[in-house]
Amino acid sequence: MGDQPLTRMPFGFLLFKKDAGSQFKLLCINSAASNMLSVQSESVESLQKRSLISRLTSQMAEALNIRQNTFFNLEGIWTQANSSIPSLQVLQMLAVPLSSAFVAIVFQDNQATTVEKKSSKEKMDELRSIVTTVLIINDTTILTDQVVKGTFLETQHSRYFFVLQTVLSFFEGLFNIKVQQSPLMGGKETLPNPLEFNHWLSMLIRQDNLDGDNTQLFWNTYEYYSSPSDLLKKLAIRYFQATAYFAPEGIRRAEIMDMDLAARIAKFLHKWVEVRPVDFDETSVETASMILSKTWQPLYTTEPLGDLHEIWRRKLNALNPKIYSPVGGTLRSKEIQTSITKYQPEELAKQMTLLASERFRGVTPNELLEQRWSKGDISANAPHVKAIIDNFNHIQNWITSTIVMEDDVNERGSLLKQFILTAHACKSHGDFETMFIIGVALGQTSISRLKRSWKRVDDNTVAKKKWLKIESLCEANLNYKNYRTALKTRVVEEKKGATIPYLGIFLKDLTFIEESNERYADTFYVNQDRIRMVNTIINEILMCQKTLYTFDANPYLQGLLCADLQNMTEIQIYEQSKKIEPGDRKVMKTSSQNLLLPKDEEEGKISRRESAGSANDLVGVIPPPKQSNRTTLSSILTKEEEELIRLTQSNPAFKELIEQQEAGVFVDKKAKRRTLSFGTSVSNLLKSGNRDSINFVDLPGPDLSAQTLPPPTTSSPGSNRKTLKKGTSFFGKKNKE
Numbered sequence: 001m002g003d004q005p006l007t008r009m010p011f012g013f014l015l016f017k018k019d020a021g022s023q024f025k026l027l028c029i030n031s032a033a034s035n036m037l038s039v040q041s042e043s044v045e046s047l048q049k050r051s052l053i054s055r056l057t058s059q060m061a062e063a064l065n066i067r068q069n070t071f072f073n074l075e076g077i078w079t080q081a082n083s084s085i086p087s088l089q090v091l092q093m094l095a096v097p098l099s100s101a102f103v104a105i106v107f108q109d110n111q112a113t114t115v116e117k118k119s120s121k122e123k124m125d126e127l128r129s130i131v132t133t134v135l136i137i138n139d140t141t142i143l144t145d146q147v148v149k150g151t152f153l154e155t156q157h158s159r160y161f162f163v164l165q166t167v168l169s170f171f172e173g174l175f176n177i178k179v180q181q182s183p184l185m186g187g188k189e190t191l192p193n194p195l196e197f198n199h200w201l202s203m204l205i206r207q208d209n210l211d212g213d214n215t216q217l218f219w220n221t222y223e224y225y226s227s228p229s230d231l232l233k234k235l236a237i238r239y240f241q242a243t244a245y246f247a248p249e250g251i252r253r254a255e256i257m258d259m260d261l262a263a264r265i266a267k268f269l270h271k272w273v274e275v276r277p278v279d280f281d282e283t284s285v286e287t288a289s290m291i292l293s294k295t296w297q298p299l300y301t302t303e304p305l306g307d308l309h310e311i312w313r314r315k316l317n318a319l320n321p322k323i324y325s326p327v328g329g330t331l332r333s334k335e336i337q338t339s340i341t342k343y344q345p346e347e348l349a350k351q352m353t354l355l356a357s358e359r360f361r362g363v364t365p366n367e368l369l370e371q372r373w374s375k376g377d378i379s380a381n382a383p384h385v386k387a388i389i390d391n392f393n394h395i396q397n398w399i400t401s402t403i404v405m406e407d408d409v410n411e412r413g414s415l416l417k418q419f420i421l422t423a424h425a426c427k428s429h430g431d432f433e434t435m436f437i438i439g440v441a442l443g444q445t446s447i448s449r450l451k452r453s454w455k456r457v458d459d460n461t462v463a464k465k466k467w468l469k470i471e472s473l474c475e476a477n478l479n480y481k482n483y484r485t486a487l488k489t490r491v492v493e494e495k496k497g498a499t500i501p502y503l504g505i506f507l508k509d510l511t512f513i514e515e516s517n518e519r520y521a522d523t524f525y526v527n528q529d530r531i532r533m534v535n536t537i538i539n540e541i542l543m544c545q546k547t548l549y550t551f552d553a554n555p556y557l558q559g560l561l562c563a564d565l566q567n568m569t570e571i572q573i574y575e576q577s578k579k580i581e582p583g584d585r586k587v588m589k590t591s592s593q594n595l596l597l598p599k600d601e602e603e604g605k606i607s608r609r610e611s612a613g614s615a616n617d618l619v620g621v622i623p624p625p626k627q628s629n630r631t632t633l634s635s636i637l638t639k640e641e642e643e644l645i646r647l648t649q650s651n652p653a654f655k656e657l658i659e660q661q662e663a664g665v666f667v668d669k670k671a672k673r674r675t676l677s678f679g680t681s682v683s684n685l686l687k688s689g690n691r692d693s694i695n696f697v698d699l700p701g702p703d704l705s706a707q708t709l710p711p712p713t714t715s716s717p718g719s720n721r722k723t724l725k726k727g728t729s730f731f732g733k734k735n736k737e
Contacts, residue, residue, distance in 0.1 A: 005131050006147040010120035011167055012036050014105040016060060024057050030147045036109050060095050060103040070095040071175040094175055096166050098159045098248055106170050114523050124171050131164050132233040136290055162246040169241045172198050194525040197225040205264050210271045219275050220365045220538045221531040224519050228279035236291045239265045243295040263299045266292050270305045277315040278364050285312045340560050345418055349425035350551040351558050352434045359387050360500050361545045365538045371511055388503055392437055397567040399441035404576040413456025417463040424466040430490055430499035439474040446577040480505055498547040509537055
């Protein structure tokens with residue numbers, strides 16, 4: 001900043017002194033005022049002769065008479081900065097009496113363009129942070145401002161601070177904001193539209209009830225428009241104005257003070273510490289205490305507000321989730337896994353639910369804004385969301401590792417049934433998070449392909465029905481409609497108590513809202529559609545956090561679940577899966593399957609089954625399985641043809657072809673050539689660069705989208721290939737005799 005605030009502020013500043021003849025003399029003018037008035041090249045002496053000065057004297061005289069800040073508009077026709085055409089200009093001005101002889105004028109162009117206003121706001125945001133800090137700690141090193149050099153402000157620290165505080169108040173709109181109570185609509189509080197953030201803050205401060213809907217909306221979403229440190233400075237500015245703390249001696253009068261407003265600001269600040277303790281640290285709490293100490297009169301409060309430090313520590317400690325320490329290193333990884341799986345599904349579900357509840361209850365609203373769980377320093381910005389994500393991956397990997405490491409097929413079937421029953425018990429307890437973890441784990445390719453193991457589940461009616469229910473809730477179709485309905489039924493309609501939602505879907509919804517709605521409406525106004533949608537989701541999360549589970553904790557089992565298990569990698573899991581059960585499990589009777597080839601298969605990735613919930617919000621990409629020896633379409637295409645296919649992958653006809661070959665239809669080279677008879681050289685088409693003209697359905701050859709594939713039959717037990725019925729081609733047409 002160069003410690004020259006008035007020099008650099010994007011607000012006009014003029015300082016006048018009344019001489020012995022009661023005439024006002026201009027002492028100094030800053031660069032912003034010179035630009036707005038188009039007098040950059042004129043000296044202070046020549047400006048004294050301008051008619052503008054005489055028009056200001058009456059306003060200054062009035063300010064001196066009432067010894068208060070006087071807010072007014074000044075209209076005139078003159079040449080604006082960077083223009084040669086005279087035009088009507090409206091200046092929004094504030095006369096600030098500093099003593100019986102000195103008056104300061106602060107003003108801004110009321111008809112500035114949007115770009116100019118945005119630039120001014122950015123400059124003031126930068127200066128406000130530093131200047132407010134100077135006011136809080138009474139730092140006099142800032143008194144090197146070139147604008148006031150040689151004037152009495154250079155030595156009168158309190159008056160200089162008063163000018164700075166008044167300019168900041170002027171920028172915040174505190175002199176022209178007409179504060180009103182939140183209007184009611186349909187019996188509920190609403191907000192004026194359009195709404196500027198400073199107006200919103202001033203309106204909330206004056207409300208008697210700080211537990212209303214609008215206040216909760218503010219706590220949940222204010223960080224879209226102000227950081228916690230900036231919000232604290234905004235409150236400081238309002239508090240200093242209300243207490244008239246920096247007003248010079250003789251100016252500080254009851255007419256200037258507003259101790260009722262000061263008390264409301266103090267109450268608002270205490271409420272902030274109570275509901276959002278994570279917004280503060282030791283330094284900021286100390287700063288807040290210093291702000292409240294700057295008053296000439298006691299705050300008019302009906303009851304003591306309490307010590308900020310004590311409130312902050314108590315509320316912050318209540319938010320820290322309890323995480324049980326892992327068991328000591330006396331058990332090896334295999335022994336830990338065996339120890340966990342020997343518990344009954346109901347007991348295992350209860351302890352997993354208790355741990356999930358502790359992690360979930362630690363999530364705070366500020367972790368859910370601006371996609372902080374995936375950007376920057378995640379451990380600092382969203383520690384509790386990160387803990388949930390890490391646990392999701394950890395437990396999911398442990399489940400898949402445990403299953404594939406079991407050599408006996410009957411034991412694997414028993415493990416599948418145990419995890420299914422555990423997931424169903426978690427669902428019954430309202431722990432959808434753990435239910436999704438198990439559902440995603442069992443839906444992985446490495447597990448879903450274990451045909452002989454799943455046969456044990458198919459033969460068990462109870463386990464099969466419960467797995468179908470879990471699969472249905474994890475189904476991603478229609479934006480997780482089944483899960484959303486179940487969650488709403490439990491929380492809203494049945495009010496069954498403690499619930500742990502699947503956080504990944506909330507994160508997905510928040511991402512969509514933020515990317516689909518701008519932060520500001522018309523550049524400066526709060527986008528109320530955005531904040532209301534985000535607030536709805538955050539309130540749903542907060543509502544689920546209120547109720548605790550009453551299960552008895554099993555520290556030993558919880559310690560095992562928190563242990564750093566030596567899990568296998570995804571590649572190792574898949575290789576082990578093929579080792580224990582060679583051959584692919586094409587279709588499970590109890591599950592659905594995504595038959596499309598993954599787009600990034602050649603990059604070493606495979607996709608999870610869609611029915612597992614598509615937990616991409618919380619889980620990383622799974623490494624690939626080793627490619628099978630079965631001849632597939634992709635194995636007999638040239639690189640150029642593969643690129644063309646990728647360009648047409650979204651076409652229904654292409655998808656139909658992939659579904660056919662993935663279902664086990666053997667596609668030989670002749671059939672491929674017949675199907676993909678391009679007519680035009682693929683190589684020439686790709687080299688031409690005209691990729692927009694490529695359309696699969698326009699190419700010569702049969703219309704695959706109009707064909708249906710007859711059900712294939714297995715040629716022999718354990719064979720991966722399928723054969724077609726006699727007289728039927730690969731695409732459902734009768735062969736010519």
